[in-house]
Amino acid sequence: MTIDLISDTVTKPTKGMxxxxxxxKVGDDVFQMDPTVNQLQEKAAKMFGMEAALFFPSGTMANQTAIKLHTQPGDLVIADKYAHIYNYESGGVAFNSGVTCKLIDGERGMFTASQIEEFAAVKPQIYLPFTKLICVENTTNKGGGACWDFSELEKIQKVAQKNNLVYHLDGARLFNALVAKKENPKQYGQLFDTIxxxxxxxxxxxxxxLLLGxxxxxxxxxxxxxxxxxxxRQVGFLAAAGIYALENNIERLAEDHRKAKEIATVLETCSYITKIEPVETNILIFYVNEKIGADNFINKMKEKNILLxxxxxxxxxxxxxxxxxxxxxxxLLKELKNYQK
Structure with missing residues (x-):
């Protein structure tokens, strides 16, 4: 048995899915004639109270499309230093849109409205990039699955509106945040220009x-x-999986969150652990002591068919x-308790 905890992207479709x-039922989606894709898009848009949605093969492409949609080459995008659009999308902001990023030194991938006000308010000058877009990520991947405070997101929206900026949410794991914080998708649909x-x-x-807007x-x-x-083309086969996911797999995310917190509780008792970052959702980030080392620990766990x-x-x-x-x-809990270097 292999215990693959590398990412939540490793899941396989269930029998029901x-x-x-x-x-x-499928058709040619390039001609917008795939009924299942159309159903998924309509369902997602309605869920968030937004006008429309578009199905994409990847979150990276959805984010990159949003950035290109909202900017012109030479513009500036405000994002956290941990942002997925900057760290994990192959430099796409520069390659695809020709924009640059102002990286904010936030906390676990989250910044405050006050941190961005001075950059948001920069007046157009010939030697400075024009600020056009604010991007936030919820939950934060590199920040360990952290959830934004919704009131802070509202404050950031006010900064965006005051300065005529567009507001995009990279909500790759937004449903984890919705479940953890007991929030509603329509709250986010009212806040952001695109999600x-x-x-x-x-x-x-x-x-x-999906990209919504x-x-x-x-x-x-x-x-x-x-x-x-x-x-x-006949992408309705995949869209059907998305419909099933939205109808059956949202509330169960709480189980993933519970397990992540239980793992953290066990790690807190292990002498080789030097730090565990706060766990809110399904991502847990921790550090082992220098004597063991991260790479060595990962390799030792791999020998036990546990992938980190x-x-x-x-x-x-x-x-x-x-x-x-x-x-x-x-x-896993047993192996972590009994780990020897």
Whole structure:
């Protein structure tokens, strides 16, 4: 048995999801004639109280489309130093949109409205980039699954509106935040100009993300998706998995959060652990002592068929998910308690 805790992207479709996929009615989505894709897009838009949505093969493409949608080459995007759009999207902000990032020194991937006011308020000058877009990520990946305080997001929206800036949410794991904080999707739909959500992480679909926004923005995004190579044909088979995920796999995210917190509780009793970052959702980041070392620890656990992720700077990441069973959980807790270098 392999216990794969590298990411929540490693999940496999359940029987119910596979059945839904195989029964999907499909058409050519490039011509917007796939009924299941259209159903998914309408369902997601309604869920968030937004006008429209567009299905993408990946969250990265959804985010990159949003950035290109809202900016021109030479513009500036405000984001946290931990932001996924900056750290984990292959330099796409520069390659695809020709923009630069002002990285904010936030806390676990989250900044405050006061931290960005001076950058948001910069008046156009010939020797400075024009600030056009504020991006936030909820939950924060590199920040260990941290959830933003909604009141702070509201304050940031006011900064955006005051300075005529666009506001985008990288919501790859937004549903984890919604469950953990007992929030409603419509709260976010009212706050942001565009939102990307991922179906292939905690929600368990094999592929797919959605970009939500106004009808006008989604019409523009349709062409940008094609430009980036994201036009797909009979993709309703995948969209059916997304519909199933939205209808069946949201509330169960609480189970992943519970398991992550239980792992943290065990690690707190282990003498080789030097630090555990706060656990709010399904991501746990911890550090082992220098004598053991992160790479050595990961390799030793791999020998026991337990797969973990190095995050750099001595960080080790565990991500709980749909396919991480109770049996796997008990094995992991036992191995962590009994670990010897």
């Amino acid at each position: 596979l059945d839904a996929m195989m029964q999907a 990307s959500i991922c179906l292939s992480k905690g929600l368990g679909a094999p592929i797919g993300s 106004s009808k006008a923005n989604i019409v523009k995004a349709l062409r940008l998706r094609k430009l980036l190579g994201g036009g797909m 992720t190095p995050m750099g700077e001595g960080k080790i990441r565990i991500v709980t998910h749909l396919n991480y069973t109770n049996q796997m959980h008990e094995i």
